[in-house]
Amino acid sequence: MDALTTLVDGLSLRAKLTYWGGVCGDWLMDHNSDTEVWFHLLSKGAGWIHSPTWNPPLRMEAGDLVLFLPHAPRHVMSYSPIHIPTDFSNVRATSFNEGETGFVCGSIELGMPNASLWTALPAEVIIRKDQAGAILSWLLQLIIRETVDPRLGSNSIIERLCDSIFVLVLRHCIEEGLVERGVFLAMQDPKLEAVLTQIHREPWKPWTLDMLCELSGLSRTAFSARFTEVVRCPAIEYLANWRMQVASGWLKDANLTVAHVADRCGYQSAAAFSRAFKRSFGLSPGKFRRNGHAQEAG
Incomplete structure (x- = not known):
């Protein structure tokens, strides 16, 4: 086994799904954490990331993936590039097929979120559909297809596939030169x-x-x-x-x-x-x- 495999196995990093399906209306996602990595796979439609990192807000489209690490600045995602809803009165959760926009959202808890192991990674990792590479692209499409037509065990299947997403994202950061210091750089x-x-x-x-x-x-x-x-x-x-x-x-x-x-x-x-x-x-x-x-x- 290699250093990345033994690292992931040693920490028992597991994804926890919080939502998968569709949304309609003026939706908002406010997922900030000091201890967890949050990930959002846009499975349908479009959305915008409102963050100090992006001016103007960053548009996300179907097949795009974003991860926010604990050291990311406070952020939200919304249905609009200019409007951030203040409540949830005009939003409705739906199935994937009924939704204007679709998401797979979840988190991964880190035991020591402030350790240099994690802070050496980008605070926000954006992987576009056409930048994911063959293996990650296939995995993302498998997840999306499972949400389109959920069957027995879909939640467990999606969660386990999301475990692999995080490993592939770590590999993506290493191979794309997004890590300038720390353990992930040393693995090369x-x-x-x-x-x-x-x-x-x-x-x-x-x-x-x-x-x-x-x-x-x-x-x-x-x-x-x-x-x-x-x-x-x-x-x-x-x-x-x-x-x-x-x-x-x-x-x-x-x-x-x-x-x-x-x-x-x-x-x-x-x-x-x-x-x-x-x-x-x-x-x-x-x-x-x-x-x-x-x-x-x-």
């Missing part, structure tokens, strides 16, 4: 990619700098300089942050105690793990679990 360096793959696959392993250097095939000095320059933090610091991101997902499993999570992350005691977790999240693992959702990371 074969020597760093080899190290990241192992870190992502086995975060609990007691990695040392010498072990990581051996994986890269570089000297200690050369590896440390290259990793820090591209990823923007030392390798051991990245490893610690990665362990916390993985741990935040494991803590949502009620069957795992904090001690079990600590052990799986490679910590010799729950107390040491709790101190490291609190440095990253600003609260203890127990409180994080009781809150039931991701918190902002420092």
